Amino acid sequence: MKTTENQLVVAVSSRALFDLESEHRLFEEKGIAAYRDYQESHKDDPLAPGVAFPFIKRLLKLNELFGEAEPFRVVVLSRNSPETGERFFSSCRHYNLPVKAGAFTSGQSTFPYIKSFDVSLFLSANRENVMYAIQQGLPGGWVIPSGKKAEEDNGDDNELRIAFDFDGVIMDTETQYTVFWDEQGRKYLNEEDFGRRIKGQTLLQIYEKHFADKPEAQLEISAELNVYEKKMSYEYIPGVEAFIADLRRNGAKIAVVTSSNEEKMANVYNAHPEFKGMVDRILTGEMFARSKPAPDCFLLGMEIFEATPENSYVFEDSFHGLQAGMTSGATVIGLATTNSREAITGKAHYIIDDFTGMTYEKMISLHK
Numbered sequence: 266m267k268t269t270e271n272q273l274v275v276a277v278s279s280r281a282l283f284d285l286e287s288e289h290r291l292f293e294e295k296g297i298a299a300y301r302d303y304q305e306s307h308k309d310d311p312l313a314p315g316v317a318f319p320f321i322k323r324l325l326k327l328n329e330l331f332g333e334a335e336p337f338r339v340v341v342l343s344r345n346s347p348e349t350g351e352r353f354f355s356s357c358r359h360y361n362l363p364v365k366a367g368a369f370t371s372g373q374s375t376f377p378y379i380k381s382f383d384v385s386l387f388l389s390a391n392r393e394n395v396m397y398a399i400q401q402g403l404p405g406g407w408v409i410p411s412g413k414k415a416e417e418d419n420g421d422d423n424e425l426r427i428a429f430d431f432d433g434v435i436m437d438t439e440t441q442y443t444v445f446w447d448e449q450g451r452k453y454l455n456e457e458d459f460g461r462r463i464k465g466q467t468l469l470q471i472y473e474k475h476f477a478d479k480p481e482a483q484l485e486i487s488a489e490l491n492v493y494e495k496k497m498s499y500e501y502i503p504g505v506e507a508f509i510a511d512l513r514r515n516g517a518k519i520a521v522v523t524s525s526n527e528e529k530m531a532n533v534y535n536a537h538p539e540f541k542g543m544v545d546r547i548l549t550g551e552m553f554a555r556s557k558p559a560p561d562c563f564l565l566g567m568e569i570f571e572a573t574p575e576n577s578y579v580f581e582d583s584f585h586g587l588q589a590g591m592t593s594g595a596t597v598i599g600l601a602t603t604n605s606r607e608a609i610t611g612k613a614h615y616i617i618d619d620f621t622g623m624t625y626e627k628m629i630s631l632h633k
Contacts, residue, residue, distance in 0.1 A: 272335065272336055272337065272338045273336060273337050273338070273385050273386075274338045274339075274340065274382055274383050274384050274385050274386075275321070275324065275337070275338070275339050275340075275384070275385065275386045275387075275388060276339075276340050276341070276342045276367075276378075276379060276382060276384040276386070276387045276388065277317050277321055277339060277340075277341055277342070277364075277387075277388045277389075278317075278341070278342060278343055278375075278387075278388065278389040278390065278391070278394070279341055279343035279345050279349060279350075279353050279369075280315065280343075280345075280389075280390055280391070281315050281316055281317035281388055281389050281390040281391075281408045282314075282315050282317050282318055282321055282341065282353075282364075283312035283313065283314065283315045283318070283353065283356055284312060284313040284314065284315045285312065285315070285345075285349070288300065288303065288304065288349075291303055297346070300346070301346050301348045304346065304348035304349050304351075304352050305348045305351075307352060308348070308351050308352045308355060309352075309355060310352070311355070311356045311359040311360070312352065312353070312356040314360070315390065316390050316408045317388050317390065317408045317568075318360075319568075319571045320388075320408070320567070320568040320571070321339055321362065321364070321388075322360075322362065323567075323571075323572075323573045324337050324339065325337060325339060325362060325363055325364075326573075327573070327574065327594065328363075339362075339363075339364045340364070340366045340367045340368075340382050340384070341353060341364060341366075341367030341368070341369075342367060342368055342375035342378050342379070342382075342384075342387065343367065343368070343369050343370070343375065344369075344370050344371070344372050344373065344374075344375060345369050345371075346369060346371050347369050347371065349369060350367070350369035353367075353369075366382070368381075376398060379398070379404070384404065385404060385555075385559075385561075386404050386405075386406050386554070386555075386561055386564070387404055387405045387406065387554075388405075388406045388407075388408050389405070389406075389407065389408065390407075390408045392407050395407040398554070399554050404554035404555055404561070405554050406552075406553060406554065406561065406564075406565055406568075407552065408568065426517070426518045426519075426520070426566070426567065426570040426572040426576060426577045426578070427512055427517050427518065427519045427520070427577075427578045427580070427628075428519075428520050428521075428522045428563055428566045428577065428578070428579045428580070428590075428595070429505075429519070429520070429521050429522070429544075429580045430521075430522060430523060430579075430580060430581045430582060430583070430586050431521050431522075431523035431525060431530075431533075432523065432525065432582075433502075433582035433583065433600065433602050433603040434502060434505075434580050434581060434582050434600055434602070435501065435502060435505050435521065436499050436500065436501060436502065436533065437498075437500045437501070437502055437602070438497060438498075438499065439464070439582065439583070439602065439603040440603070441497050441498070442460060442464075443460035443461065443464075444460070445460070445489075445490065445493055446459050446460035446463055447459055447460040449486055449489075450462075453476065453479060453482045453486075454475065459475075463475070464583040464584065464585055464586075464603075466524060466556045466557070466585070467524045467526070467550035467556045468487070468490070468526060468550070469550075470556050491528070494528075494529050494532050495532055497532070499532070499533055499536040499537060502600070502602060502619050502620060503619040503620060503621050504619055504620030504621040504622065504623055505619075505620045506543070507620070508620040508623045508624065509543050509544065510543075511624050511625045512625055512628075513543075514625070515625040517625065518545050518570045518572075519543075519544040519545050519546075520544060520545060520546040520547070520548055520566045520569070520570065521544050521546070521547045521548065522548045522562045522563060522565075522566050522579075523547070523548070523549055523550065524549075524550045524556050524557065524562075525549055525550060526549055526550050526551060527549050527551060530547065530549060545570075546566070546569060546570075548562060548565060548566055548569075552565060553565050556585075557583070557585040557586045557588065557589035558584075558585040558586075558588035558589045558592070559589060559592075560589045560590070560592040560593040561589075562589065563577075563579055563589055563590060563593035563595060564593055567593070567595075574593060574594030574595045575594075577593070577594075577595035577596070578595060578596045578597075578598060578628060579593065579595045579596070579597045579598070580597075580598050580599075580600060581597060581598075581599060581600070581613070582599065582600040582601075582602050582603040582604065582609075583603055583604070584604070584609070584612065587599050587609060587612040587613050588612065590613070591612070591613070596614055596615075596631065596632050597613040597614050597615075598613060598614065598615045598616070598617060598628070598631060599612060599613030599615070599616045599617075600616075600617060600618070600619065601616055601617070601618050602618075602619060606618075614631070615631045
């Protein structure tokens with residue numbers, strides 16, 4: 266039996282992988298006995314795919330590229346009954362999904378099993394469950410319906426998906442943040458070069474890792490940061506506006522994937538009201554449990570766009586961001602805006618200075 270030492274283990278709720286809404290209504294209207302009887306009598310009837318089905322199918326398909334290594338493993342964590350578990354695994358066999366392990370807890374919390382299965386990411390269609398998991402320090406991801414029926418999604422489309430980091434990739438802000446965090450490091454931690462160390466981390470993670478025993482410092486830093494971000498200069502990286510416009514003309518789906526929170530992004534929208542309309546989705550730090558260098562943010566972007574690493578590109582500048590992009594399996598193009606070309610050599614598939622002269626055609630010629 267394989268261990269999880271070299272695997273990315275993703276846990277998914279039964280109601281995210283398969284459509285159990287009608288069964289859930291039966292439970293609410295007629296109770297647990299009627300629900301269990303129904304599941305037992307329909308144990309051989311395959312469940313319809315749910316909102317997480319396309320992502321899980323694509324994720325497990327990636328194992329085919331690695332032979333026996335199988336770097337991706339999926340388990341189910343469900344508060345449903347054992348009868349539902351029997352039908353669940355029967356449905357997995359029906360769709361040729363190699364999901365063979367999990368826990369059906371009959372109403373008890375599933376969170377203890379996250380550590381038992383060494384889970385890297387827990388996916389659920391229930392936002393409250395995900396937020397509770399995150400509050401408990403557990404890795405959670407909210408599965409958002411895409412509007413496309415899962416049973417119609419065969420994963421074979423060729424449309425490209427592009428994920429841009431924000432600071433230092435779309436907007437020239439990284440040097441401003443380095444100045445701010447270097448000052449905080451000197452002021453509260455007596456450390457130099459603190460700004461470089463925390464690049465790519467969310468504010469919450471910075472506090473948890475470096476200021477956990479300094480609650481007053483956290484309040485002071487937050488207040489200073491809010492004022493600082495309102496005064497920051499938000500200037501586009503050269504060429505990025507024209508490049509994004511060219512991507513849109515060629516039908517590419519575009520997401521901004523940033524560790525910044527919504528409060529910070531509100532300052533960006535005030536400075537550039539047009540920005541939201543330039544891209545399809547903006548994913549902020551509140552939407553994923555682990556920040557870069559973990560690949561969670563880019564995997565979430567692929568999930569929302571129903572993408573695979575083969576048709577995804579990541580544009581990044583920081584060391585943590587580049588590592589996250591490479592781990593996600595996408596084609597990674599590094600920008601020498603925050604660090605030099607020499608510093609990021611070997612950390613991306615390709616390196617550019619900025620987006621001057623970059624086009625859709627040039628980008629696809631750089632596929633890994």
